[in-house]
Amino acid sequence: MTATLILREKKYEMRPGMTLRDALLRLDIPPETVLPTRQGELITDDVIVQDGDEIRLIAVISGGATAT
Amino acid sequence: MKCRKCGAAAAINMRHHRLALCGNHFLEWVPEQTQRAIERYRMFAPTDRVLVAVSGGKDSLGLWDVLVRLGYSAEGVYIGLVIDGGVGYSNQSLVRCRAFAQAHDLTLYTVDVPAELGAGIPEAARLTHRGQQKPCSVCGLAKRHIMNRVALEGAFDVLATGHNLDDEVAVLFGNTLAWATGYLARQGPALEARPGFARKVKPFCRLQERETAAYALLRRIDYVYDECPHAEGSTNLVHKDLLNRLEAERPGAKLSFYLSFLRARESGTLALPEAAQPNSELHACTTCGQPTSAPGECTYCRTKRRVSEKKQAASS
Numbered sequence: 001m002t003a004t005l006i007l008r009e010k011k012y013e014m015r016p017g018m019t020l021r022d023a024l025l026r027l028d029i030p031p032e033t034v035l036p037t038r039q040g041e042l043i044t045d046d047v048i049v050q051d052g053d054e055i056r057l058i059a060v061i062s063g064g065a066t067a068t
Numbered sequence: 069m070k071c072r073k074c075g076a077a078a079a080i081n082m083r084h085h086r087l088a089l090c091g092n093h094f095l096e097w098v099p100e101q102t103q104r105a106i107e108r109y110r111m112f113a114p115t116d117r118v119l120v121a122v123s124g125g126k127d128s129l130g131l132w133d134v135l136v137r138l139g140y141s142a143e144g145v146y147i148g149l150v151i152d153g154g155v156g157y158s159n160q161s162l163v164r165c166r167a168f169a170q171a172h173d174l175t176l177y178t179v180d181v182p183a184e185l186g187a188g189i190p191e192a193a194r195l196t197h198r199g200q201q202k203p204c205s206v207c208g209l210a211k212r213h214i215m216n217r218v219a220l221e222g223a224f225d226v227l228a229t230g231h232n233l234d235d236e237v238a239v240l241f242g243n244t245l246a247w248a249t250g251y252l253a254r255q256g257p258a259l260e261a262r263p264g265f266a267r268k269v270k271p272f273c274r275l276q277e278r279e280t281a282a283y284a285l286l287r288r289i290d291y292v293y294d295e296c297p298h299a300e301g302s303t304n305l306v307h308k309d310l311l312n313r314l315e316a317e318r319p320g321a322k323l324s325f326y327l328s329f330l331r332a333r334e335s336g337t338l339a340l341p342e343a344a345q346p347n348s349e350l351h352a353c354t355t356c357g358q359p360t361s362a363p364g365e366c367t368y369c370r371t372k373r374r375v376s377e378k379k380q381a382a383s384s
Contacts, residue, residue: 025316032312035080035282042079042282044069044088060281061234061308062125062295 003053007034014049021045024057033061080282083319091286098283102134102271109257111269116225118142119266121215122168122176124161124292126284127230129168131272133287135228136172142228143175144168145218147211150181150188151203153297160292167290177222179214185368186375190298195378196371203298206371213368216358219266231270234277237322238307240329253340256330264352264359274323277308 005012005023014023024031024045034057036043049055069078071090078088089097105111112118118135122128122144135142146165151157162178169176182188187195189210193203219227236255243251261267272280284291299305314321332338350359353366355373360366365373 030309030312030316032276032278032315033309035278035285037285042091042285044078044081046069046081058281058285058293060126060277061305061312062127062277062299 001051003049003051003055005055005057007057008059016049016051016053018049019045020047020049020055023049029057034058035060079286080279082276082279084276084315084323094282095286098130098275098279099134099138101275102131103138105257105274106269106271109269109273111228111258111271112140112226112267114139116141117223118226118228119215119219119222119224120144120228121211121230122146122165123230124164125230126289126291127232127235127272127277127280129164129230129289129291130280130284130287131228131230132168132174133172133289134283135271136174143177143222143224145177145179145215147214148178148180148182149207149210151190151207151296151298155294155297157292157294157297160294164290164292177218179218181210181214184214185210185372186379192371192375196374198371202302204302207298209368209371213356213358213366216264216266217356220264224266226267226269228269228271230272230280232272232275232277232280233322233326234308234311235304236270236273237311237326238304240326241307241311242303249340252329252333252338256333262350262359264350264357273326276322 001016003014003016005014005027007029012027020036020043021031024034031045036045037056037058038053043055069081069088070076071078071093072087073093074090076090079091080094081088118140120128120132120135120142122132123146132142132144144165146162148162149158165176185192189203189207192210193206196206198205215227240255243255257270257273259268311322329338333340350361351363352358353360353369355365355369358366358368
């Protein structure tokens with residue numbers, strides 16, 4: 001019984017049954033820094049992670065800002 | 069979670085606004101918010117010509133898309149930095165910008181940094197020893213100079229960049245930690261034009277990075293997903309990480325920090341020294357004519373001269 005979260009080619013195996021937000025916090029991934037998708041569709045982080053889910057996390061943070 | 073407007077499955081939940089929306093309603097919400105920011109900060113008028121600085125990333129291409137959807141006359145400028153990072157970063161960026169412009173029948177100006185500065189960004193940084201092993205300082209310098217020149221030469225009313233709330237708050241946080249009053253005086257959604265300086269605006273300044281990314285995804289904009297290879301470990305990213313951890317605990321903290329700062333400055337509660345004000349005295353660069361804080365040559369022209377001297381010395 002596992003679900004998989006994928007962030008930048010890295011896979012995290014998770015126990016299903018918790019919310020996606022809890023799963024992210026447990027993995028120390030700030031929920032504000034990713035967009036979760038399932039089967040190509042954006043989903044919200046209150047979704048309960050199901051057995052067999054493959055959830056891709058799209059990193060949204062870029063660092064190109066300059067001082068002015 | 070359901071969309072507040074139609075009850076369909078939500079695509080995004082914005083905790084700081086207590087608002088969840090489906091894809092279709094989110095794609096309406098982003099232009100509405102952008103238009104509100106444009107009006108609130110008097111960025112530009114419907115008839116103005118806008119030059120959008122595009123990098124191939126989600127923010128700048130998303131901004132260009134939104135401005136066109138809102139009916140603005142928006143052209144793009146892409147600056148070829150010659151950053152490879154083992155992934156052909158600059159090439160990927162140019163391909164995305166060209167494809168977007170072509171698909172929407174928009175004008176894209178491209179400027180090649182080696183043709184302007186005498187070397188690509190990493191090489192220029194290496195030759196001039198600017199920026200403590202990182203080319204970000206030279207990169208920012210060159211981009212600001214070139215964007216300003218293109219905006220002025222093209223007689224655009226305004227130069228728009230894709231800076232989002234996270235960018236703005238991270239910079240504000242860094243400037244506050246350092247009490248960098250000069251930068252604090254200048255930071256904002258709109259920077260007025262001055263002789264030699266184009267007007268600069270940031271219409272996405274109130275949108276979180278998550279929102280601009282979601283917009284790009286839902287609009288199926290093909291953007292460069294990879295981060296600039298030189299951004300890794302930057303102070304800016306450290307600050308963003310800290311602020312996002314705060315945001316997770318206190319939704320709205322980032323927006324509140326930014327808007328409170330703007331209000332405090334506007335009302336005079338935050339009084340900055342006169343020397344730090346944006347209208348402090350400027351001089352024309354003796355080489356390119358762009359404004360500079362000290363008499364003589366501007367930093368960009370000095371860097372360009374140094375690149376040329378180093379290359380000549382190496383070849384002789």
